[in-house]
Amino acid sequence: MKSLKLDYLKSLKWADYLFFALVEPRRLSGKIADAASKPLGGGIAIALCAVFSDILAASLLAVNTRFFYYKITYGFLLLSIIAFVKVLVTAGLIDMLCQFMGYPGAVRTMIVLILYSLFPQMFLLPLAYVFKVISFAPPFFYVLFSIALFVWSALIVITGISETHSVPFSKASLMFIFPYAFITLTGFLASLLALASVFGYFASI
Amino acid sequence: MDKNRKILVAILALLGLSAMLAVFEISLTLQGGGSEHYRLSAPGLGPGVGVVRITGPITMAGTSGGGLMPGSVAETVLKRLDDLGNDSRVKAVVVRINSPGGTVAATQEIFQKLMLLRRRNIKLVASLGDVAASGGYYIAAACDHIVANPGTITGSIGVIAVSPNLQGLFEKLGIKMNVIKSGAYKDILAAYRSLSEEERNLIQTMIDSSYNQFLRDISLGRNIPIDDIRPHADGRVMGGAQAVEAKLVNETGSFDTALERARKLADLPDNSPVFDDIQSPLGQFITALGGALFRPPRIDGLTNIDTGAAMIEYRYRP
Known part of the structure; x- marks a missing residue:
């Protein structure tokens, strides 16, 4: 079993997922869907690396204190957990909507797809680093690249949804936006409810 | 694949x-x-600190600075300040002053130019070298912060007009000047005759006016009342440490201290680049060669003689 894993690593077949994530997202979702055992391990590793890259990029631009050690250890654990929860919730909501619209459920494919879609976000560190080295508006470029790489990740997921369920790109975009809109709306309504409860409590005493 | x-x-x-x-x-x-x-970090890129060096007597006299010829101190400094002001990378400027002062107009122009940069939120720090007296200090007063070495000669706040009186020498040599003039004061401060009382009063009025302007500008630049400056503004010189006590200077320190302060004021990182105007050795050699070839002959200490005119100056004359 151990040598089987080593052979798989040596064969570099795992790199295909990353390659397709960058240049051919349609083939990525097809490959994930076709795989007998979903490459979840690789996806988790990508997500962890993306979180690590983000922490390092942000730390490079900030004034570094001893707090960096907490950021890179406990902070890394916390952000990784948040990232995985985010991935699970997003994949769950997307799949729920797909099933609601009459498409077959593919939540495992969706989870792995979203994990691999985080691969471009690993480029945040070297990109921000270049502008830090030349001291040319590093915070601006950090934000710019963060947004650009998020859009890239979103495009990978949207293309994957489009391929998995054979729906047009526009419809896949709406499916992708749904979880974010749902969470935003739920959060807004929950905060309204909380505010109303607080005001109500103070009004009654 | x-x-x-x-x-x-x-x-x-x-x-x-x-x-x-x-x-x-x-x-x-x-x-x-x-x-x-x-x-x-890559040198020379990104926001940083510009450096302008003011060395020697400050005057507009001299060439325009084209080609190999060095320009006048004032013109060169004004152009350098313009360049730094137009450079979006420059967030702070260290003005390195090693000057006993100079002519009133040249000094005031540099002061005004620095105030303009200051209004554009470019942080200015003056670093005083061997001497930054009179007009040299006038210029420093335009900066947000002044750093002087403990041994810097500074102060000498005041105005002076110097003209040699060679009347006795001319008489001894039997030299007489033919002067045809349109008014009584046209050859005021001429070296070949003594100054009359009216002429002295006339020059004194100009000196007083320039002196008051000096005090007003220091007060404006340093944000201290004129009455606090006046006790130290009788032409006395002082060391850097004394100047700190007199509140004419913020702190004692070196050029590096000034750079550090400029970075802090402009909120720049410690490794932000410094844009200095020091040329390459070859550039320095060529400029020096041009200066040696084209500089007009002068008698040191008698600035008014080489231009043929007496000058009212913000200048320390030991």
Whole structure:
């Protein structure tokens, strides 16, 4: 079993997922869907690396204190957990909507797809680093690249949804936006409810 | 496909390398700042501190500075300040002053130009060298912060007009001047005759006016009342440490202290670049050669003689 894993690593077949994530997202979702055992391990590793890259990029631009050690250890654990929860919730909501619209459920494919879609976000560190080295508006470029790489990740997921369920790109975009809109709306309504409860409590005493 | 896989692995290796570099750099920073030699930064790019050097008597006299010929001190400094002001990378300027002062107009022009930069929110720090007296201090007063060496000669707040009276010598040599003039005061401060009482009063009025302007500008630049400056504004010179006590200077320190202060005021990182106007050795040689070839002959200490006119100056004359 151990040598089987080593052979798989040596064969570099795992790199295909990353390659397709960058240049051919349609083939990525097809490959994930076709795989007998979903490459979840690789996806988790990508997500962890993306979180690590983000922490390092942000730390490079900030004034570094001893707090960096907490950021890179406990902070890394916390952000990784948040990232995985985010991935699970997003994949769950997307799949729920797909099933609601009459498409077959593919939540495992969706989870792995979203994990691999985080691969471009690993480029945040070297990109921000270049502008830090030349001291040319590093915070601006950090934000710019963060947004650009998020859009890239979103495009990978949207293309994957489009391929998995054979729906047009526009419809896949709406499916992708749904979880974010749902969470935003739920959060807004929950905060309204909380505010109303607080005001109500103070009004009654 | 195999080629693509290898490219991907190379990309991953580069990502890993950048992560290692980042961890290395942050660790160095945490270990007491590390060494500047190890810190990754490209020189000359990004926001930084500009440096302008004012050396020697400040005057508009001289060439326009074209070609090999060095321009007048004032013109060169004004052009340098314009360049720094137009450079979006320059967030702070250190004005390195090593000057006993100079003519009133030239000094005031530089002062006004610095105030203009200050209004554009470019932080200014003056670094005083051997001497920054009279007009040299006038210019420094335009800066947000003044740093002087403990041994810097500064102060000498006042105005002076010097003209040699060679009447006795002319009489002894039997030299007489033919002067045809349109008014009584046209040859005022001429070297070949003594100054009359009316002429003296006339010059004194000009000197008083320039002196009051000097006090007003120091008060404006340093944000201290004129009455606090006046006790030190009788032409006396003082050392850097005394100047700190007299509140004419903010702190004692070197050029590096001034750079550090400029970075702090402009909220720049410690390793932000410095844009100095010091030329390459070849450039310095060519400029010096041009200066030696084209500089007009002058008698040191008698500025008014080489231009043929007496001058009212903000200048320290030991």
